[in-house]
Amino acid sequence: MSDELFQAMAQSVIDGDPDVAADLARRAVEQGIDPLEAINKGFVPGVDYVGEQYSKGEMFLPDLVLAGEAMKAAIAVLEPEITRKGGQRQTLGTVVIGTVEGDIHDIGKTLVATMLSVGGFRVYDLGVDVPVPTFVEKAREVNADIVGMSALLTTTMVRQRDVIEALEDAGLRSRVKVMVGGAPVTRSWAQEIGADGYSEDAIGAVAVARQLLGK
Numbered sequence: 001m002s003d004e005l006f007q008a009m010a011q012s013v014i015d016g017d018p019d020v021a022a023d024l025a026r027r028a029v030e031q032g033i034d035p036l037e038a039i040n041k042g043f044v045p046g047v048d049y050v051g052e053q054y055s056k057g058e059m060f061l062p063d064l065v066l067a068g069e070a071m072k073a074a075i076a077v078l079e080p081e082i083t084r085k086g087g088q089r090q091t092l093g094t095v096v097i098g099t100v101e102g103d104i105h106d107i108g109k110t111l112v113a114t115m116l117s118v119g120g121f122r123v124y125d126l127g128v129d130v131p132v133p134t135f136v137e138k139a140r141e142v143n144a145d146i147v148g149m150s151a152l153l154t155t156t157m158v159r160q161r162d163v164i165e166a167l168e169d170a171g172l173r174s175r176v177k178v179m180v181g182g183a184p185v186t187r188s189w190a191q192e193i194g195a196d197g198y199s200e201d202a203i204g205a206v207a208v209a210r211q212l213l214g215k
Contacts (some may be wrong), residue, residue, distance in 0.1 A: 013046025016066025020071035025077035035078040039081070043074045047118050051203040064202060065107070068114035075118070091122045093145035093213045096138045098126030099182075100159035105152035107184055108182065111202040112148065119206040121146075135163045136170045144176055146208040151182040160185070161193040175196040181205060195202060205214055 005028060012021040021043065028038040050067040053059035066075060088141060099109045106128050113125040124142055126215050139147050147167065151157040160180045166172040179197040180190050190198035197212050199205040 002028075002031070005031070005033070006038075007044075009038065009042030010049065011045035013043055013067050014049055014073075016063060016070050020068045021070040022073040022077050025074040027028065029077065029081050035081040035085070037086065038078055039075065039089070043071055044118070047071055047115075051115075052204055054201075061111075064115075065111055068111055068118065068202075071118045072114060090120065092120045092210060092215050094122045095126070095144055095146045095148055095209065096124045096126065096135060096142060096144040097148035097150070098130035098135060099128040099150045099152070100156050100163070101129055101131050102159065103151050103153055103156040104128045104145045105150065105182070108202070109148075109150035110154070112150070112199075112205045115202040115206050116148075116209060119210070121206075121209060132159065132162045132166050136166045136172065139167065139172055139176055140170065145213055146177045146179055148179040148181070148209075149207070151180070151185060154184045157182065157184055157189065160195065164194055179205065179208060179212070 005024065009021065009024045012024055025038060029035065047067055050059055050063060054064050077208060097113050099105055110125070113123050117123045124138055126138060135147055147163065149160045149163055151160055164173070164178055169174055177196040179199065180195045182197050185198065188196050197208040199208045
């Protein structure tokens with residue numbers, strides 16, 4: 001019975017349907033299915049499938065956004081159950097992410113945050129127009145493994161360098177990996193400013209984050 005439920009869960013993510021996903025998550029709870037199992041065997045395969053199709057050019061950004069929303073809806077139902085049972089989703093690491101100061105572009109950054117969260121990272125999303133010191137303060141407060149910065153404008157991408165310098169000044173740079181992304185950002189820019197990782201898209205970002213932490 002649970003196999004059918006797991007398949008339906010994966011499908012709800014592929015279809016990008018948050019209502020169905022949340023509903024199936026509640027059904028899993030009612031049937032006493034382990035919430036971690038529901039996430040890992042039910043919903044995650046759906047995300048993996050969408051990611052594969054996206055990288056092949058068979059699915060597109062809106063599909064990815066909707067899959068992320070469905071996954072978030074499911075996790076919102078299942079996470080409290082995990083806590084109640086005294087369990088914990090195994091986290092691969094802690095990420096602080098935001099769009100840099102002067103830039104209010106949200107979609108790409110939010111999608112990366114969602115995909116990292118789905119991929120097993122604990123994510124603190126600082127939102128948009130984030131001042132340089134805020135990245136540093138939050139990274140220190142939550143003991144971040146990774147700081148991720150998005151910039152969609154050539155005028156704001158210089159802030160990514162400022163954050164890296166501020167992390168250095170704060171003595172955090174040696175233990176925090178830095179990832180950068182956004183439309184004008186390139187691999188060579190990432191290297192120039194001394195970032196550890198760069199990704200063109202959200203699916204890639206998860207792979208880069210895992211790589212940086214040796215997972």
